[in-house]
Amino acid sequence: MTERDTTRQVEQAQTAALRLANVEESDRNAALGAIADAIRDNSDAILAANREDVAEAETLLADGEYTQALVDRLKLDEAKLDDIAGMVESVAAQDDPLGKTLDARELDAALELYKLSVPIGVVATIFESRPDALVQIAALALKSGNAVILKGGSEALESNRILYETILSATADLPDGWATLIEAHEEVDRLLELDDMVDLVMPRGSSEFVSYIESNTQIPVLGHTEGICHVYVDEAADLEMAEDIALDAKVQYPAVCNAVETLLVDRSVAEAFLPSVVERYRAEGVELRGDEATQEYVDIDPATEDDWSTEYGDLELSIKVVDGLYAAIDHINTYGSKHTEAIVTDDAATAETFMTGVDAASVFHNASTRFADGYRYGLGAEVGISTGKIHARGPVGLEGLTTYKYYLEGDGQLVATYAGEDAVPFTHESFDGEWNPGHRTRE
Structure with missing residues (x-):
């Protein structure tokens, strides 16, 4: 895939993120339910693809190139697939992380400031051999209104492909580009250059791998490193x-x-x-x-x-x-x-x-x-476990995939009114209230 192709995919993800942020919670939940059903319905094909990956991995294990732990993380079976589908349903059952009023403050009469939870935007994830990670990350991104770019390990290539195709087929009504699968290292390198389009990258792997990502991008990095x-x-x-x-x-x-x-x-x-x-x-x-x-x-x-x-x-x-x-x-x-x-x-x-x-x-x-x-x-699930201290820490779920923005509801107020010798003082009084578009709580 060329640099232009990768750039076009990320541009499409940008557009999808803005649209997905406005998809109603009921529609996001319905899409998650459809993903869970599709995973169960497509289990035979998913397991067949997984067997291909496992067979290749076991060959490399015998050659000393892979570890038994990697092979174990790679394997899927009927019970594991049902657990994955149940995880998606668990994400759907979580409270909507979007549109929450985190703080409300009166600056003056009829001038109210609200702090609301919103999606981060376009998030990119690079993860290891566990195919269930792809589904977990996609489900959390969908519920939290984020477009997601997924890069799994080559050892799970066939498993990731069919799981991604299963997810897309179940979410045809969502904005095109809300989920994108990339596979080549060249695509990752190009992705890391697009700091004006990608809002967050979340690598899961060794400290050396996370350090490599941090050193080769200006995109904010939320790393999931090893667990000692x-x-x-x-x-x-x-x-x-x-x-x-x-x-x-x-x-x-x-x-x-x-x-x-x-x-x-x-x-x-x-x-x-x-x-x-x-x-x-x-x-x-x-x-x-x-x-x-x-x-x-x-x-x-x-x-x-x-x-x-x-x-x-x-x-x-x-x-x-x-x-x-x-x-x-x-x-x-x-x-x-x-x-x-x-x-x-x-x-x-x-x-x-x-x-x-x-x-x-x-x-x-x-x-x-x-x-x-x-x-x-x-x-519900996790994108990874963050061992850093900024933005999100520990298992990163829906809340870790949101940020916030400020909404100000006024009635024609001007900054000049609050400046100079005759300035009107701000009240700066916090109050309990939810943002209601076009309305003020304390009228």
Whole structure:
């Protein structure tokens, strides 16, 4: 595809975004319902396309080019497709994020300022092997009134194509160009140059990949990087609960970014805790590495410095014994990716110190890191999990795909009235009220 083709697609997305912002919520919800139905109805063709991708991926896995975790993220089945369709319906069931009056303020009598939620506009996403990511992102973009440009990984090429075609066929009544699929790296490079047309780019991948995107565009970037997540077992932990949480956080689905990669254990409970939890990990096939202190209590392979900053994405785990709460916090803030961290403790003050002292988008007390998810948070779905601190943080759902604008309702007022020696003072009084086009609330 030529640079002109990519530019034309983005121009079409710009036009679609302006029109989609004015599509009624009922119509957006109906389109989402149609997408869910189409995914279920087209399941045979979707799964056939996915099998092609998986077969190719397994060949590359055998050659050592792909990891098992990547192949696992790629696979679809009937149950997964039904979950994807249910996710789309969950997005439709969310409150409309658009047109909310976030603030209302009287500047003077019959001069009222309203702050309203609106779509961002044109958002571009670049994501990895999970085909369900394409559907999640498209559904959230549609519900929030944004046009979306989708770039999936080459390993999911056939799956992404048919899912995209299924979505478009179900949304024929929406503005042309509201969703666009691009595939070539050249298209991404051209896209990143179009900072006057694209309002936000959301890459999902490694820190190096996100840094590359940030360095090669002037478009605002909302990055979803790796998840180097920790569970810290405190001296006041219920050790049976701690075992269950540590196990769930690793083995329930090890290929995802909210799975735990390092287990931190307070030295005072290491002897009582480690042998049992290691036995349970081994029963689940987890490959374990530990620091010297951990090896005093259990017979496992040594951990290296690199292990503390590695996202395994597989049944692998590093373990470190720490000397107290602040040592755990320091380790996490040094090696963590600001994604999701958890503490297991029965001491509320210790939990508070940990949760306020750890720098992460999500911090949990007595719960598995695997809860860090847009659907589980009640957001319907997520575009990704932002580990930054600007605009949106943690699972990015509908609210993260909106911005705001100010509407001013007046009655012929002039700035000159409020300037000079005889200036009329502003009232600047906040009030409860919803914007009503052409009307003022406090008449």
